[in-house]
Amino acid sequence: MERQISMKLIPALLLGVFSGSAAASGFQLIEQGSGLGNAYAGSAAKANDASTIYFNPAGMTQLQAREASGGVAAVRPSFKFDDGGSRVGVFGATGDGSDAGSWAFPPNAYLSWALNKDLYVGLGINAPFGLSTQYDKPWKGSAQSDQFDIKTININPSIAYRVNEMVSLGGGVSWQKIEADYYRQVGIAPGLAGVRAHLNIDDSAWGWNLGALFTISPATKVGLSYRSTIQYHTSGTSKLQSDGTALATATARALILGGGASDVKANLEVPDTFVLSVTQKLSDRWDLLGDVSWTGWSSIKNIDINRTSGPQAGRVAQTIEADFQNTYRIALGANYLLSEAVTLQFGLAYDQTPVKNSSTRLASLPDNDRTWFTFGTQWKPAKQQKVDLGVAYLYIPNTKINNNQTTANPLTNRGTLTGDYDSSVWILGAQYSIAF
Template identity: 75%
Template sequence: MAQRISMRVMPALLLVAFSGAASASGFQLLEAGSGLGNAYAGSAAKANDASTIFWNPAGMTQLQAREVSGGLTAVRPSFKFNNKGSAVGVFSSPVVGDGDDAGSWAFIPNGYISWALNKDLYIGLGIGAPFGNATKYDKPWKGSAQSNEFDIKTININPSIAYRVNEKVSLGAGFSWQKIEADYYRQVAILPAQGFGALPQVESHMSIEDDAWGWNIGALFTLSPSTKVGLSYRSTVQFNTDGKVKLSGDGTAAGNATAAGLAVRGGASDVKADLEVPDTFILSVTQQLSDRWEMLGDVSWTGWSSIQDVDIIRTSGLQAGTPAQILRANFDDTWRVAMGANYKYTDAIKFMFGLAYDQTPVKSSSTRLTSLPDNDRTWFTAGLQWKPAKEQTLELGAAYIYIPNTKINQNETTINPLTNRGTVTGDYDSSVWLFGAQYSMAF
């Protein structure tokens, strides 16, 4: 019995550990290993440590016989909404704030191990979080009927294999078990208890989860002792989630009674939703310019158009078969370009620099969600790599991500007044700070 309980609890504990606020565009997480100081430029070509398992498994052939790598990144996004004429839902109180800062600290770990079976064949295992998001507003705010809190957690377990074809070409592949959980809170717009009295606060909590399989492949080309080119592809993952919608009052008699009444009338139910997280293609180059200087570059593509409308459908209760929520994301595919440089100060110390531009998948202010107020991002990064011993490396990195003024005009009014969630109009003052550490060891 205890073993069965632990098997159910373990994935939940891992998801808590591998959750985080999105640092890349959409709700993608790039904190999968070393390279923060270079803005993750050269990710599929550098093969410095076992975290290459995520970026390009072919890179394992460049490692020593056995290597481990583990890291932690602290992410602090900031999303401050400035109201510019929002029209709250007809049953929402207009006397509310702007939600303060919807961002907060998050911590993203990763871990890897690679093992040489012989001089040309390597196996490895990686654990990380490729996607995540967290926004939480001070409630009630002008957009409470659309979103109070939105949280996405993932964990990705990735066994891999790599083979050195010859001194110039290595190939790699892997498969992934990925689990996702999402929690979405919003205020339910309801009729005041009497006349035009205060609105009882009733909140909807929607939770969904699923696990599914994906795969990845990669190739590494050593064109010369000073030049490497890496190619990698990570597949989409199709989730067919299910979960529940629960309703809760605000502790007042009116709020609690209304929540109970709405639940009985089908407001609380089981739900399902299909979600296909995007695939990613990376082309990377590393070039040793001299004994001191190294340049790194990246061009990556992410297929965010796999996410259009996310229909969350009720599967039980009086409203079975009807939408509980439709998230109209309508994402576009995106590109990311990164450049980095390393300066070898001594045999033990290397300084790292990076710059990147990351497109948002959001098409316009009218499709920007209060739960995901994303925009284009520019990364400015620096870091330090220290080798206390030949077989050990400690890498420290920091990044500031500049996000331009982000406009939103999210209209969720409808002809049916019972589902009028208002229009959130304004802009966001946003930015992200990251601080990371990665420790790697060969043995």
């Protein structure tokens, strides 16, 4: 029994480690290896270290016989709400919720191994999706979201084959686990003011990825990579909790002691991604990098949370109306060889949000288009070692929200949240790579 409990705890512990706040648009985490200093331009073409396993597994054929890479990104988003006439969904709710962002530290690790001069295998472990928003209480949007957390862990064994000196192909499979926690206040009536809803769901599923790397000339490389959608059939629980004051009313007591808790299920399909990358050596000191990527966020429309037990089994507990659209990202980067040991890195990127407009913007994800400004350096302390350090500032324009979730039922009335978000993101990244 103890061994079974320990084995069940392992995925939960890993999810705690491999969690983070989204720095790319939506709730995607692009901080999966070296490249922050270049805004991840050239990600599928450069193949500088073992983190190519995530960006383009075909790039392993450009590495030495055995290479390992690992690192961490420190991500600090900021989401500050300014009310513009909200009609609250919780009795007596006031305040703007302070800053809903917080620090997160998603790590990554990779190992590449040559079986012979043309055939390579590798393993990557990372967190491709993550989200964390938490508002201080009280605040006007608490009926729509108090706290929202998405955590993932992705384990990605890969293989690559050098067809000839110009073409390499690669692919892999991904075992991915997701867990989500969602908290919000319930009820516009005074007797329900202390009731809080907590939704927890999780699942694991499989996906796959493919890549190709073309060495057009010694100075030019082109990379293509694709990551599949992953379909989750999550299950979990939905519970109502009280701070004690709500139990003063018979309605609240019946709500919490009666149909307030149940098992639930929900289907979620995280998006696929296609990347086209180019690297071009301009001179002995300058390299130019470019990226165009597409993400199929339209796989996430309305997410129905369905009850599977209790008095309301078969009914929808809540629908999260995201209605996402597909997005693209464009990145440009440059490297300058300052010395044999030090390379300076520069980057600029535009990252489109999947949120269509203010009426579909969620308090749990007040996302908007992002412009990346990045700088970094690569230092080689020894011939077989590299350290990449980077910093990024993500400019996010004024973000409007006008999300109407008003209903006639006081138990499901979440009001209308109207106002503006002042948002930004800072990212610090460090990556260590070694060949052995």
